[in-house]
Amino acid sequence: MSLKEYTPGSAFPGTIGRTWEQSSPAWPRPLRAKDGAPNVLFIVLDDTGFGHLGCYGSPIQTPNLDRLAKGGLLYNGMHTTALCSPTRSCILTGRNHHSNGMATITEVSLGYPGYNGTIPFENGFLSEMLQEQGYNTYALGKWHLTPAEQTSAAGPYNRWPLGRGFERFYGFLGGDTHQYFPDLVHDNHPVLPPKTPEEGYHLTEDLVDRAVDFIADSKQVAPDKPFFMYFCTGAMHAPHHVPREWADKYKGQFDDGWDAYRKKVYQRQLKLGVIPPGTKLSRHDPDVAEWETLSADERRLYARMMEVYAGFLEHTDHHIGRLLKFLEETGELDNTLIMVISDNGASAEGGPHGSVNELKFFNNTPESLEQNLEAIDELGGPKYFNHYSWGWAWAGDTPFRRWKREVYRGGTTDPFLVHWPKGIRARGEIRSQYCHAIDMVPTVLDCLGLTPPAALRGVTQSPVEGVSFRHTFDDARAESRHRTQYFEMFSNRAIYHDGWRAVCPFPGPSFTEAGEGFGESKLTEERLRQLDAEGWELYHVAEDCSETKNLASEERGKLIEMIALWYVEAGRYQVMPLASPDRGVFSEERPQITRDRKRYVYRPHTSPAPENVAVHVLNRPHSITARVDVEDDAEGVLLSHGGLTGGYTFFIQDRRLHYVYNFVGEREFHIESGVEIPVGPSELRFEFEPTGAPDLAGGKGAPGRGRLFIDGELVAQSDIAATMPLVISLGEGLTCGRDDNSAVSMMYRAPFAFRGGTLREVVVDVSGEHLHDEQAERKTVMARQ
Known part of the structure; x- marks a missing residue:
């Protein structure tokens, strides 16, 4: 007798008698995708301009992405919002960024429907739609779609990836992260990288490894079950991190500068047909220096910054190639609908002179050419959080004007590739129809023979605002159906x-x-x-x-x-x-999951507290008090916040109490107790008292005096002449009982977890006045996108 199935919710078609022998069974039909349904793979690059990929005329080698263009379609009329989170919300929902409440990034949300940073559940994600169609759903890499105040272990988790239709997640929740010491989350919990930089760790490689594992896990059990994968590299966003040998491939190739780069890329674009015949190269940007006016040292530094970026992009392409090779080897590539897009144009967030530590940029802390030149041989390595100067952003958007965050085409027109051998006859062709990131969802649904659902998880859905461009796949002359876009x-x-x-x-x-x-x-x-x-x-x-x-x-x-x-x-x-x-907008209060408080209690073995929800100690009197039972061999971190680019750490070493303040990776202020900590219960305390006013616009936080106390007795004090004015960390949050990822201080090796006793709790008191400057703070928040 064949197995009888029925649609869940419909009448039971079997027979129910008084006994099992008198009955016939039927089963609720498992959720299965349509036979032959394609896999769907979105690859989202960060901060990659129209003139960066090889297939778009760049000298940077991107053979694997070029292969997708050769075997599929290259679009020259794909548009985005000009910023990361807003574009990503469009990619996943098919609705405009203001319709998603994502006018900007979540960190600068406002109390208006288009700006509140909270994507409504009536704007369903493609992951939610396809999960209901029998797909496995995976998200990897950058997320940046959860309200910033909801990214801690306190949740809520309903707007994390697993709350929006993804069954698995491995990546980071914020806007950027260190490529060697990333702030990783696996599903709904934080994890540490599986290797160290010394062991060869890099985030992009790790993301591809996990992507392959996710697919293989499912396919070995259900080989016919399709997947939707949302694969978002941390590249090419800052920090521009890549092993030196990749950057060295480009040694000398950018010595002639950004003006020359634009001219060469422009000519290649014309030759390739990426831009229409007769297209003019846009003007020299008034904010960008003429290359020949720069000093020899400036040219040497800026050229190296671009070599690092180019190596980073080729390295990223290489690892994307590993994912494509896996799909090919497993027979999945031909029936995988792949769409590759960048979330916005090239980024000018390095400022006019570039940066070797973006934390300085976010803190308005000046960078000197001399300091940056000292770092030149280690750019791309784990020591620095580097970003190129904005002349390279302008060049990366060739032939267009301007860059990320602005709505000239340099900010909004981005590379876009489509590859689906089983579903598209055309190979290696260019498409010039107008399209926008909101069109990706309706196009995928069209390819799968699906209509946007009326409801998801019991929530009535809003209309999808994009339009399908599937009709352009095999017809280069087809008219665009996307006629208007704000x-x-x-x-x-x-x-x-x-x-x-x-x-x-x-x-x-x-x-x-x-x-x-x-x-x-x-x-x-x-x-x-x-x-x-x-x-x-x-x-x-x-x-x-x-x-x-x-x-x-x-x-x-x-x-x-x-x-x-x-x-x-x-x-x-x-x-x-x-x-x-302006001042009024960015001093707005935003809803928090708890009320503001003056006393924060942290305990060991807990998850890191992200920057947005960790205690804010900058420019205010504060104290850190650890209650510890100390044994003879006690050592380790009591509390730390930040990493090698800047932060503070409170720890025990050689039975003495220590505090180190790392000022933007430039200088460590160290205070050490003159006596040993006694064995037994102790109260260990650090106090900071400002001795001057901060100059936030000038990149200087409040100077102050630090004091160490053991059981109420003063055991050390010293001045801390330079503090960070606005931001402590770019991703590495606050941890109790250890220092995760990169170490705040060179005095120990991370994680330097506390041992040799019991750390009960650490209390941070910030009941003193908070000294702030709204204008400087809003500039910093705006820079972190």
Whole structure:
């Protein structure tokens, strides 16, 4: 007798008698995907510009991604939001970023529907949709879609990856992480990297290893069960980390500078057909120095920064190739729908001069050319958190203007590849139809023969706002069905409609022309009216794809029509109110899962407290008190926050009490007790008392005096002349009883976990006044994207 199955929720089709012998069974049908359903793989690169991949004209070697282009399709009209989290929300939901409440990143959310950083459950993720269709669902790498205040062990977990339809997760929850000492989460719990940098660890390799394991685990049991994998590298976001041999492959290749790079890439793009014939190279950006005006030392440093970036990208491509090879060897590649995209244009977050420690950039701490030159031989290694200068960001977006965070095409037009041999006849062709990240979900559903669900997990779903571009796969001449698309990012605005594009940059076309730096401008009603009257530019991108000829004066009627259309779309998608990085906006309070408090209690063996929820000790009096039962061989960390790029650590070594303050990786202030800690119960205490005011805009926190106490007796004191003004850590949070990942101090080797006694608890008291500067703080928050 064959097994009888029925749809769960329908009437039982078997027979139920008084006994088993008189009955016939039937089973609820297990959830199975359609026969032959393809796997779906999204590969999301970070901060990778239109002119960075080899198949888009770059000299950087990306053979594996180039292979996808050769065996599939390369699109030159894919658009994103110009920022990471907003774009990622579009990729996964098929809705616009303001519809997702993701106008910016979660760390700068605001109390308005389009800005609150909380993706509503009525905007279902593709993972949730496909899970209900019998797919395995995996997320790896960067997430950055959970409200920043909800990323700790206190949760809630319903907006972590496993709460949004992914069955497995391995990666990091924030916007960036150290590639050698990453802040890792496996499913719903933090984990440490499986190896050290000395043992050859690198995050990209680790992510691919896990991706292969996830797929293999399922396929060995259910080989016909398809998967959806959302694979997001930490690359190419800062820190630009890669083993030296990869960077050395490019030695000397960028010595002629960013202007030369743009010209060479532009010519290759024309030859490859990546850009239309007759496309002009956009102007030299006023914020970028002419290469020949730089000193020899500057050119040497900046060229090396780009060598490291290029090696990082080739290294990333190599490991993506390992994932593709696994799919090929297992017979899965031909029936895997692969889409490769970058979340925004190349990043200018290294500033005009680049950075060897982005923590300095976020703290407004000046970097000197001399210091950066000292680091040149170790760029790309674990010691530094480096990012190239923004001239390379401008070059990486060739042939377009500007970069990430701005809505000229340099920020919004990104590489996009589609590869699906079983579903696409065309090979190695270019597609020029207009499309946007919100179109990826409806295209996948179209390819799978599915319609957007009316409800998910009992929640009625909002309409998907993107449109499918599947019809373009085998028809290069097909018309784009995406006719209108608005853009808004930090009050930079743009609108596309039927081959025309209007752009209103804020505070101006460049910082130089505006006379204001990033994060220094305030958008008032008066200024908005002025911008609407005078600030809009108009481009016929169907004929001028690189936005070189402003037609605002010649086509005034068309411009007015486009501005009006932007406001229509803004009303439709929750774009208002426009928010600029001004003092009032970024001093806004945000909901916390607990009430503000002055006393924080930490215990050993607990999960790290991320930066956003850890106790904030900067620029205020505070104390750290550890209650410990000490034995003869006691040693180890009591409390630490941060890592090698900066932080503080409170620890026992050689039976003496120590405190080290690591100022942005530049200098360690060390205080050591003059006496040994007695055996038995002890109260060990550190106190910090500010002795001066902070200069937050100048990159200097409050100086102060540190004191150590053992059982109430003062045993050491010393001045701490330099403290960090705004940010302690870029990813490594606060830990009790150990120092995870990279060590805060060179005095010990991580994790230097406490042993030789019992550490009961550590209490941090911050009841003193918090000295702050809202303007400087908002600039720092804006930089961390």
